[in-house]
Amino acid sequence: MAGKRKAARPAPSGQGTPAPSASPRSGRKPPPDLHERLALYAAAARTLEKERPSHVPVAELARRAGLSEAQVAEDFGAPPAATRRRGFPFPELMEILRRLRDPKARIPAVTVGRLSTYARVLNRLEEEGSRVVSSAELARRCGLNPAKIRKDLAYFGEFGVRGKGYEVRDLKANLRTILGVTRVWKVALVGAGNLGLALLSYRGFLAHGFTIDAVFDKFPDQVAPLKPGWPPVRPMEELAKVIRAMDIRIGIVAVPSESAQTVANRLVEAGVKGILNFAPTQITAPPHIKVQTVELGSELERLAFYLSQQPGAR
8 A cells, every 4th residue: 555645845045946036017117129119110200291290309209109219219320410409201110111121231241241252253253254153163262151151142133143153243243232332432531640641542432433522621721632632631610511512321440449429429310320440549430320440559569469379379
């Protein structure tokens, strides 16, 4: 006959089964992620489209979307300086929302970076007279594996023929279209010191579809004489007026780290949509503004790290 079951001993205080966590209902609801916020903005935009207001204040957009003004400002940035009190011009607000909702805007940055590598390799293949390249050969020249290349290209459509490969000229043309370098992009350079002048003299920009059309500096009178054909160095007070008049979309920051954020803010207010930052610091911008930072010191440190791991390096 089975014996009596022993009663379980009570767990000592502070031990045993942990107390159940607080009910999710009792905690604060986590803030909505970007996908959820986009849905809220879209619902607000549908009601606004029926009313067709000339401007939409940040507070009004926040109220309609059920979000905080701080969150809206983080997602959309500040309204243009000329209309800050009235808010965003309605067409501009809808354009920002469209860009935020664009799936291509969420393609991994590393993938976009590799597209440039593919384009350079394809350009070299075309110069060599190659008409077709296999994914294996393209991968070998890029230092990657074929599966990664196929995955990267799949973000943008179907390219190549199974068993044959890619038409070099066609894929190169498609990549140039994807990268947006089938047109010439006007660029504003802020900072005319040694680094800024070195960037200004770099001829490779034009080959990739970029021209530096405006240069600004805090002390333009102290800048060394420029070469014939270079744009004049203008004072910072003219930055917004010139960028808007010339419809410049890209700004390069080549100033000391303590001035970089202020310069970036002014570029955003002037209407640029992308910033290439050479200052040795991180800068912030609204989500619809793309920022790329080139940290030369960090890249050298990365090389030093790998070199120091080699046998006999120490």
